[in-house]
Amino acid sequence: MSQPAGTAPPAALIDAQGLQQLIDALRGAGRQVLGPTLRDGAVVLGELRQVRDLPAGWGDFQQPASYRLRRRGDEALFGYAVGPDSAKSWMHPPRQTLWRMRRDADGSLHFDDPATHRQGALALLGLRACDLHALRIQDRVLRDGAYADPGYATRRASCVVVAVHCTDPSANCFCTSMGGDPRATSGFDLALTEIATDGAGAFVAEVGSQNGAQLLQGIAHRQATAAQCETAARRVQQARDAIDRRLDTDGLRQWLQDNPGHPHWQAIASRCLGCGNCTMACPTCFCTRVDDHGDLALREASREMRWDSCFAPDFSHLHAGNVRHELAARYRHWLSHKLAHWIDAFGTAGCVGCGRCITWCPAAIDMTAEVAAMRGGALAAADHVER
Numbered sequence: 122m123s124q125p126a127g128t129a130p131p132a133a134l135i136d137a138q139g140l141q142q143l144i145d146a147l148r149g150a151g152r153q154v155l156g157p158t159l160r161d162g163a164v165v166l167g168e169l170r171q172v173r174d175l176p177a178g179w180g181d182f183q184q185p186a187s188y189r190l191r192r193r194g195d196e197a198l199f200g201y202a203v204g205p206d207s208a209k210s211w212m213h214p215p216r217q218t219l220w221r222m223r224r225d226a227d228g229s230l231h232f233d234d235p236a237t238h239r240q241g242a243l244a245l246l247g248l249r250a251c252d253l254h255a256l257r258i259q260d261r262v263l264r265d266g267a268y269a270d271p272g273y274a275t276r277r278a279s280c281v282v283v284a285v286h287c288t289d290p291s292a293n294c295f296c297t298s299m300g301g302d303p304r305a306t307s308g309f310d311l312a313l314t315e316i317a318t319d320g321a322g323a324f325v326a327e328v329g330s331q332n333g334a335q336l337l338q339g340i341a342h343r344q345a346t347a348a349q350c351e352t353a354a355r356r357v358q359q360a361r362d363a364i365d366r367r368l369d370t371d372g373l374r375q376w377l378q379d380n381p382g383h384p385h386w387q388a389i390a391s392r393c394l395g396c397g398n399c400t401m402a403c404p405t406c407f408c409t410r411v412d413d414h415g416d417l418a419l420r421e422a423s424r425e426m427r428w429d430s431c432f433a434p435d436f437s438h439l440h441a442g443n444v445r446h447e448l449a450a451r452y453r454h455w456l457s458h459k460l461a462h463w464i465d466a467f468g469t470a471g472c473v474g475c476g477r478c479i480t481w482c483p484a485a486i487d488m489t490a491e492v493a494a495m496r497g498g499a500l501a502a503a504d505h506v507e508r
């Protein structure tokens with residue numbers, strides 16, 4: 122029997138009961154299990170205790186500046202594309218207290234043990250291939266880079282990942298343009314493909330690590346048949362075929378570096394609100410700022426790190442003033458960093474094609490359309506934008 126591209130190697134089959142056993146096993150090992158849940162009208166990562174915490178029967182509808190939940194008409198547990206948050210929120214949290222200090226009446230200083238700020242071990246269930254791709258990109262900076270974050274490295278090393286291959290991409294997904302695919306190929310302990318949507322649950326499970334093999338041994342499963350593996354591969358192939366958004370990356374790095382003054386940057390800036398939503402939703406953006414806090418009596422002090430955005434006016438404020446005070450320069454910086462300078466710095470683009478910045482931009486600014494408009498416009502570069 123011929124198999125579509127991406128057919129899985131011999132795999133196991135688990136049902137909803139096996140999935141519950143998997144959650145129980147992870148929780149029994151002291152992990153907080155995070156996975157897709159419904160909250161505030163979106164699919165977001167939340168704590169999973171039961172299979173019924175998953176958004177059964179819900180899908181999504183995404184377009185530029187638009188996200189809506191929709192009823193699917195079946196009981197699929199993973200029938201939606203990525204939501205507004207990602208593993209970044211847990212591996213690289215939006216706010217972290219780096220240290221806290223107290224001064225006693227005798228003048229002695231007491232620092233909290235940083236271990237008291239440390240999160241317990243996590244398991245992430247339901248991550249998509251683009252999210253795993255994004256974690257690998259963040260690893261280069263936050264774990265393997267010159268200025269590694271030890272907290273990130275600890276959280277990453279201890280985290281169990283149960284991926285779910287995409288079967289229902291959104292209209293904003295373009296992972297296939299960024300070297301990705303709806304099917305995850307690495308970075309997971311177990312990977313599931315949902316092949317039945319009738320409520321009983323049927324998942325073809327692949328093992329990605331020794332840890333994943335041990336987890337699988339502890340839950341009810343049986344050998345998946347060739348037909349079940351083929352169904353899994355076909356569902357992922359359908360997702361691959363459904364992705365029609367494209368970003369032409371051929372020669373893009375050089376083009377962006379050659380066109381800092383292109384007039385289209387101003388056209389984008391005329392619509393951009395400078396809100397920074399794109400950077401907050403992006404699973405690879407990693408920039409942070411550090412703020413110190415203290416009381417006037419100097420009895421307590423703390424240092425907090427929180428996400429920052431290159432769209433914030435003070436992000437690029439140096440001693441002599443702001444080096445990117447025009448919005449056009451800030452958008453250009455963000456896009457060029459993602460698609461050009463990141464390649465110079467880290468050997469990979471900083472975009473995985475998840476589409477979040479398109480969905481969650483209130484001005485419906487779509488990086489794939491903007492790049493196409495700039496490159497297709499064949500306009501001569503002009504010095505309309507500060508360099």
Ligand code: SF4
Nearest residue numbers: 403472473475476478
């Ligand atoms: S730049 Fe946009 S599409 Fe690319 S990874 Fe970030 S949020 Fe996803």
Ligand code: SF4
Nearest residue numbers: 393394396397399482
């Ligand atoms: S591109 Fe969109 S999301 Fe990003 S800063 Fe501008 S308005 Fe906000």
